[in-house]
Structure formats: C-alpha cells, structure tokens
Amino acid sequence: MSDVNFYRDNGYLLTGRPLFSPEKFERLFALFEEHLANRGDLKPDELDVPHMKDPRLFDFLMADEVLDVVEPLIGPNIGLWSSHFISKEPKKGNATPWHEDSAYWKGRFDRFDKIVTVWLAIDKADVENGCMGVIPGTHRNGFSEYEKMDTDSRIFKIRIKDSQVDESKVVWLELEKNFYSLHDSRIIHGARANTSQRRRTGYTMRYFSNELVFNREHPDNLRHRIYHCRGENVAGNPLIYL
Secondary structure, eight states: OOHHHHHHHHSEEEEEEESSOHHHHHHHHHHHHHHHHTOTTOOTTOEESGGGTOGGGHHHHTOHHHHHHHHHHHOSOEEEEEEEEEEEOTTTBOOEEEEOHHHHTTTSBSOOTTEEEEEEESSOBOTTTTOEEEOTTGGGSOOOOEEEOOOOOSSOOEEEOGGGOOGGGOEEOOBOTTEEEEEETTSOEEEOOBOSSSOEEEEEEEEEETTSOBOTTSGGGSSOOEEEEESOOTTOOOEEOO
16 A cells, blocks of 8 residues: 555554755754753643744745655645644643544634644653553544543643544554645644653644635634645645745
C-alpha cells in the first residue's frame, strides 16, 4: 500500500524518515530553545502560533522538505493554518486529552477533509515520555461527543468522553529527533503524561488545501492569519503572501 493510500485509509502516516538536514534541524532546535526560554507566563505546552511573532520560523514552515510531503495528501494548493511548539517537561508534562483538531476548529472552515498536521519531533518521543497516539480510521467518524475539562490549560479545555474512545486500538507514534508523523485533522489523538526524566517536544505544522473556505466571520478567525505556501488560492481565502 502506498503512503497516500495508507494515510487516506487510516488518517495518519509514519514515514520513518527525517524531515530536515541535520544542520537545518539544529537551527530549528535552537529557535525552539529560544522560544522556551522567553515564554514568560506561558506553560511549555502553550507556545501556540510562534511563527506570528517570529518570521524566522517560515524558513521551516514554507520549506520544500515539508510541502513536498504535504502535497500528496491534500493537493497542490496549500495554505499554512497554524504551528505550535508542544513541550512536556520531565515528570510533570501533562497528558493531552483525546480530541479531534477539527472539533476545536469547528466553524472556522467549511470542511476539514484536507487539513494535515506534520508533527516533528524536536526531542525523541516515545511512550514513556508521552508521545502522541492515534486511533486509526476515526477520521471518518464525524465529530465525537465532548465534555469540559477542569483545567487551567489555555489550549485544551474540552475532551472526548471516555465512552467514545477505544484505547485498545491506539497506535503510539514513537519518533527519533527530526523524524515526523502526519495526521488528518479529524482523527482522534492524544498523549499520556510524561513520566520519564526526559523532555518531550514536538513542533506541529498545520496545512490546509485552498479548496477549503476560511470563515472570515468566525470570532476566532478575525485576528488569525493564514499564509500562502504553494499553488492557487482556489477559494479566494484571505492569504498572506510572503
């Protein structure tokens, strides 16, 4: 089965390949360490949309190495939706609740079938330090039932109800540094707490097909910036061209 067919059937993909050259990855690693050191009152897992403050990250977000793995999955007309450094500290990095990204973004696009996340391992990620897990095939199920969480997290405030999640089917996406996974915005995924002595950090780079219509009137979209990466602006979205 080809990578593209596997992704379409299962909603995720592990390629077993590094994303950037060692030198380029080290530059990104250094940028993350800078953002982590200067995060202020943010928690290490709350470094959301850092590219909106740091244009140096576009060297990675717009790189051919990334867009060339995204294009076979969502087509040639690519926009940048968001990015996020998510870091779990040793012994105290919290669990990431089971969720579908599309549920957090409900109403912000007209549909979610062509949004993909590239999850790049800044640190080695394994089960012990809280790597991401996915439930294959759940990208075809529609929105799950959610409940509110008792949390002070600025990012994750709702989670899928336990009755909706079959953890026996979870595939854990273990990654070496600079290796990556891809997942559909609709797939159920999450991560356990970091119980190890090692940090676990990923950089999520999220892309959408410009066949999708960005809802300009949605409250969460009013200040959100989306960027042209490659191809045509089919839906006439308010893209920023760099």
